[in-house]
Amino acid sequence: MKRRIPVRKRLLVRLLSVSALIAVCSVAATAWLAVTTTTSALKEEQGQDLAADNSILARLSGYAATHSDWADVRSTVRRLAAETGRRIALTTTDRTLVADSAPRGTPLPPRPAATVDPLRTDTYSETGAQLSGIDPRVVGPYRLPAKERADLDALAARRKQCYAHYGLQAAVVHTASGRPVVTAGDGTDPAAYGAAVCEDGGLDTPTPTERKALTDLTGLARPCLGQAGIDPGGQFLLTLDPSGKDPFGAGYLVAKYAGAGRKTTARAVQQCILTARRAQLEPYVAPVADLFLGIGDRNTSRFDMSPANKAKVIGAAGLVLAVTVAVTALVATRLVRPLRALTEAAGAAPDLHVRVPVTTRDETGILAEAFNDLTERRARLEAQRKAMVSDIAHELRSPLTNIRGWLEVVRDGVVEPDPALLDSLHEEALVLQRIIDDLQDLAAADAGTLRLHREPLRAGDLLDQVAAAHRIAAGAAGVALRTEADAGAWLDADPVRMRQALGNLVSNALRHTPADGTVALAARRDGADVVLTVTDTGTGIAPEDLPNVFDRFWRAEKSRSRRTGGSGLGLPIVRHLVAAHGGTAEAASECGSGAVFTLRLPAAGPPADVT
Secondary structure, eight states: OOOOOOGGGOHHHHHHHHHHHHHHHHHHHHHHHHHHHHHHHHHHHHHHHHHHHHHHHHHHHHHHHHOSSSTTHHHHHHHHHHHHOOOEEEEETTOOEEEESSOTTOOOOSSOSEEEOTTSOSOBOTTSOBOSOOOTTOOGGGOOOHHHHHHHHHHHHHHHHHHHHTTOOEEEEEOTTSOEEEEETTTOOGGGGTOGGGOOSTTTSOOHHHHHHHHHHHHHHHHHHHHTTOOGGGOEEEEEOTTOOOTTSSOOEEEEETTTOOBOOOHHHHHHHHHHHHHHHGGGSOOOEEEEETTTTOOOOOOOOOHHHHHHHHHHHHHHHHHHHHHHHHHHHHHHHHHHHHHHHHTSOTTOOOOOOOOOSSHHHHHHHHHHHHHHHHHHHHHHHHHHHHHHHHHHHHHHHHHHHHHHHHHTTSSOOOHHHHHHHHHHHHHHHHHHHHHHHHHHHHHTOOOOOOEEEEHHHHHHHHHHHTHHHHHHHTOEEEEEEOTTOEEEEOHHHHHHHHHHHHHHHHHTOOTTOEEEEEEEEETTEEEEEEEEOSSOOOGGGGGGTTSTTOOSSTTOOTTTOOOSOHHHHHHHHHHHTTOEEEEEEOTTSOEEEEEEEEBOOOOTTOO
């Protein structure tokens, strides 16, 4: 009865289920990835816009820091608008238009994005206005003339050369005012290298221009400091910080009491100095202006998918799913078709060896090829089994028929049981025994129960024993029997089984070697192996018969006469005995030139008591 496979366990259903699940997951993952990518792109674009806004503000602040008015800012505004793709407009604090990249009459955004004030550029409030800080590009009265710059550059080059003498890699940078600053590596202390002598103070001394500006700054700061009670007696002054790090273009300003030489960093002093610097630099910078950008302070657009876009995504996902299911069904059908053919062929009767057509080159096709090979091997084994049964029956029938016939003649009194008759019956009984023993050995070899009693065995002794056992038969056939062996060739083998294997080969060689011929037994060491050969000068074996010489019951003489051939089990027994010892058996021959049988076995060392 044909067994019905449950629907849920059918290969087609499984493939469809798995494919549908994979398709759904892939579509969902693709949609999620698309949304995530789009959102990330929008955020990145917003970040780029913010960076562009900061760049615009920095460029306009730099313009204001180096110009005393906005007269020539229109070209700068148009250039920035072209580079960033933004609308840029500048107005005074009372909304008087200074410059605008948009056409005339275009309304301004409701609120400014930032305030351009180079004297207050550090931070931003929630509305975008600058709170404090002075743009480092504002130089004003601290800008050095060419002669003072040249003098300071010479001092800086001398200090750099001095640092190099002490193994320091120094660099010279210039502040906005033109003052050079010598830096020795990343925070390296020159004193640690013994280069303190290079700091002679000349480079740190204010120039006449800087000294005049510092004096003016001290005068501007004095009223504020006096109110704070920091400058009693008018002994307060400002000078340069030797570090030379100057966000204002003239070095950090250090407040000192000239009489006592004490430094002070009180917050009140810093605030007074900052206020005085703004008053000092205000004539050199452009007036405060409001900056309007194309998007003003509008909220960032949200990524919200419209119904039409949602329908497109759902439609695309459904289409992908339908295509996946259709393709999977087609592929599954092609996969199932050869499996059904395999199932029908496997369920056929044993005597019907049906080949399955191989329609694919995938795993199913490989399975079909393996099934066809198995079917062919099964057919060959069945044919060999039938032939073996016929051969065994034939081999046993001949001696049994002879024994039965002579016994019946003796029983009827036709012939007297004389010694010659008894010897003939005994010979037939020995033939039966030999065939049965050979079959028993083959059965044990096939079952893996062939027992070996290994011991160290000299190959030369083994050959001598086999030659001695067959010396009489060789003499009766007129065949010379010779042996030759290396003294160092030793085996770890069962001597009885090895004599049986070599004896079968020698018997076979004597049977096929004419009178005055030669049968030679040889043994030699070949690396990790010992090679035993039996060579004869007989009729040889035809090339087409060589692949069959080790098959059971095979004989070159098809007449199956024992005069020209044995039972056909000797050579198969040789192959099994050699294989049980871990070796191989081979045959080589040419018609009319004799045959060579080669046994290759693992070599062994001599026993410890043999020198």
